[in-house]
Amino acid sequence: MSRTLTPVGRRRALQGGAASLVVLGLLMWWLRPWAEEPPSGTITFSTGTRAGVYHEYGRLLSGEIDKDMPDLKVRLQPSAGSQENVSDVATGDADFAIAAADAVATYARGNGEGADRLRGVARLYDDYVQLVVPPDSDIRSVADLRGKRVAIGLPDSGVRLIANRVLRAAGIDPEKDIQPSSDGINTGPKRLGHGLDAFFWSGGLPTDGLSEPAKKSASAFRFVPIDATLVAKLHDQGGATRFYRATQMPESAYPTIQRGKAVPTLAVSNLLITRSDMDPRLTEWMTRTVLDSRDLIGATVHSAQLVDVRTAIYTDPLKLHVGAQRYYQSVKP
Numbered sequence: 001m002s003r004t005l006t007p008v009g010r011r012r013a014l015q016g017g018a019a020s021l022v023v024l025g026l027l028m029w030w031l032r033p034w035a036e037e038p039p040s041g042t043i044t045f046s047t048g049t050r051a052g053v054y055h056e057y058g059r060l061l062s063g064e065i066d067k068d069m070p071d072l073k074v075r076l077q078p079s080a081g082s083q084e085n086v087s088d089v090a091t092g093d094a095d096f097a098i099a100a101a102d103a104v105a106t107y108a109r110g111n112g113e114g115a116d117r118l119r120g121v122a123r124l125y126d127d128y129v130q131l132v133v134p135p136d137s138d139i140r141s142v143a144d145l146r147g148k149r150v151a152i153g154l155p156d157s158g159v160r161l162i163a164n165r166v167l168r169a170a171g172i173d174p175e176k177d178i179q180p181s182s183d184g185i186n187t188g189p190k191r192l193g194h195g196l197d198a199f200f201w202s203g204g205l206p207t208d209g210l211s212e213p214a215k216k217s218a219s220a221f222r223f224v225p226i227d228a229t230l231v232a233k234l235h236d237q238g239g240a241t242r243f244y245r246a247t248q249m250p251e252s253a254y255p256t257i258q259r260g261k262a263v264p265t266l267a268v269s270n271l272l273i274t275r276s277d278m279d280p281r282l283t284e285w286m287t288r289t290v291l292d293s294r295d296l297i298g299a300t301v302h303s304a305q306l307v308d309v310r311t312a313i314y315t316d317p318l319k320l321h322v323g324a325q326r327y328y329q330s331v332k333p
Helices: 007-032 053-068 082-091 101-111 158-169 208-218 228-235 239-243 280-292 296-300 301-307 323-329
Strands: 041-046 072-077 096-100 118-131 149-151 179-181 198-203 221-223 245-247 263-275
Touching: 041 053, 041 082, 041 323, 053 072, 053 096, 053 280, 053 296, 053 301, 082 096, 082 101, 082 118, 082 158, 082 263, 096 101, 096 118, 096 158, 101 118, 101 158, 101 239, 101 263, 118 158, 118 245, 118 280, 118 301, 118 323, 158 198, 158 228, 158 263, 228 239, 228 245, 228 263, 280 296, 280 323, 296 301
Parallel strands: 041 072, 041 096, 149 179, 149 198
Antiparallel strands: 096 263, 118 198, 118 221, 118 263, 245 263
């Protein structure tokens, strides 16, 4: 004997069926793809100098990758910084790396080997340009660097790329108008006032190479402002300089040095990059780990607290890797 549902009964049945579909959909979303066997193998991750934020971020991320993908071996590869990292990934010497957007754009505009294979995984956090001098220095602006002994970063570093551009924006030829040196964050702080009048650094806030001496002495060094007018002149150079933006280094970055005062400067975003031929499934897992590990890594590398799924997808000038696209689509609200 068949039963005929009343209108109320039919409505409840439909609602129950819809609810079941929602639950099933959520269950399938939750299981995909993380219920699959995690990727395995070996990857090379190019970072930066050991005293910089890139290397510390890579070291902490490697630990989180080990938790999510225990059969994936991560080989951390220290480097001079962004320019070397971009080249290493493009040519196959590294599989993943962190690099500043201006360095990526410069490599692409120069038609570097394998530039067309570069892909973005996530926008991470911003680098801030930090021009550092002794506390009693007479250097008050970038223009005052003329004739001085200035560290412009390691060859093939993002620091050198930015430092040379900033100097030219101030009307200074980095090859003729200063005495340049190749000190990076590893050696620059120690040589400041002992062979160096100033040094450039570009990195996340704070950087251990600066925060450690700042904790020991409130007069360890001083920051020279880079004002918005100079950033505007920097933009006049065209090309990759569009990735620089005028900002202020917050007073909380190095509180003992800044003493409650923000410092005018410029910033550029950092990207996690890979190649188009990287396994999509591995890249999808990697993207998930990067976003899920934000708070844990951010407890040590404070700039990593800014990693966010809503901004991570903006990897200009690079297209997103297909694996990263899959992850962002799976968590799209």
